[in-house]
Amino acid sequence: MASFAHDHPFDPAYGRTLDDLVRIPAPDDAPGDFEAFWRARHREARAVTTAPEVGPVEEERGGVRVHGVTFTSVGGARLGGWLALPVEGPAEHGFVIGHGYGGRQSAGSDVPLPLPGSAAILPCVRGMGSRSRLPGVPDEAARHVLHGIGSRDTYVIGDCVADLWCAASALQEVLPCLAGPGRLGYLGESLGGGLGALALPWDERFGAAQLTVPTFGSHPLRLTLPSVGSGESVRAHHREHPEVTEVLRYFDAATAAARLELPTLVAAALFDPVVPPPGQFAVHNALPGHRELMVLRAGHFAHEAGADESAGLVARREAFFGKWL
Structure with missing residues (x-):
């Protein structure tokens, strides 16, 4: 069990040892139409004409030139981000990279x-x-995670998953050489890890994935665990609106992970005040295909070994994708 000095009014290790964490299952109450719901959402996103527009070079480093990019997602939303293109030669591999609930201000x-x-x-x-700020959509995590939560059809998390699918379409439109099954890799941390688990089981374009401290794993368990992350907003909302449990069943990253068969590397933390470790490990434990686990001492928490752990994760990521893409 990881332990650090902290000032949180709860234990960010939640009393679990590693042996406990690797035994946490996915929820056993998946909706009967869980797969049908997500496949329909995927078809809708794949039908979008993303019309990507690539801006001028903003920086060059790490063997790529980084451009601004915009593209269209579901509902006609025009979103933005960054596009990294090789400095030399054609692209041999493609990645969609999700971000955490802090948002993204640069590559x-x-x-x-x-x-x-x-x-x-x-x-x-x-x-x-x-x-990607939009009128009416909160840009702060505690409010964003509740936006549209009254219905599975309006919940913003479903639209965010679709945004990742549309981003993949935009990348392949810019670089047709990356079209085809299994040509893309996915990386996502925290929010991006949870969104990736929800997105990947239905999309044949991806060949491998890395999910780091993924959120949204095992909502029935998350609703019992205090945190300082977006999950605490959901817990507070649930206390006033217990019926939201029915919506959350469709957005459980561990339930989705049980249907995710492509090779997946999960970096899960023993101590994390933002994304409770039991939910992170539930995502890993549910994976039915080739899975690899890198255990982190802590997530969303600065500590002495943090730099070494981050370097180790980079090396593990390179070896993993080198094997599978």
């Missing part, structure tokens, strides 16, 4: 990319980051 530490000769799209999902 940041996601460049350099995991493999040489790669291209990537780094979208800001709707409402988040500096390039």
Whole structure:
């Protein structure tokens, strides 16, 4: 069990040891039409004409030139982000890179990319980051995670998943050489990890994925665990509106992970005040295909070994995608 000095009024390790965490299952109450719901959402997103527009070069590093990019997602939303293109030669690999609930203000530490000769799209999902703010969609995590939560058809998390699918379409439109099954990799951390788990089971364009401290795992368990992340907003809302449980069943990352068969690397933390570790491990444990686990001492928490852990994760990521893409 990881332990750090902290000032939270709860235990960010939640009393679980690693042996406890690797035994946490996915929820056993998946809706009967869970797959039908997500496949319909996927078909809708794939039908969108994304019309990507690539801006001028904003920076060059890590073997890529980084451009601004905009594209259309479901509901006609025009979103933005960044596009990384190889400095030399055609793209041999493609990545869609999700972000956390802090949003994204630049390409940041996601460049350099995991493999040489790669291209990537780094979208800001709707409402988040500096390039995808939309009227009526909150840009602050505690309110964003509740937007439209009264119905599975209006919940913003479903639209954010669709934003990732549309980002993949935009990347393939810019680079047709990346079209086809299994040509893309996915990376996502925190919010991006949870969205990735929800998005990937239905999309044949992806060949491998890395999910780091993924959120939205096992909502029945998350609703019992205090945190300082977006999950606490959901917990508070649930206390006043217990019927929201029925909506959350469709947006459980562990339930989706149980249908995710492509090779997946999960980096899950033993101690995390923002995304409770039991939910993170529930995502990993549910995976039925090839899965790899990297155990982090802590997530969303600065500590002495943090830099070394981050470097180790970068090396593990490069080896993983080098094997599967």
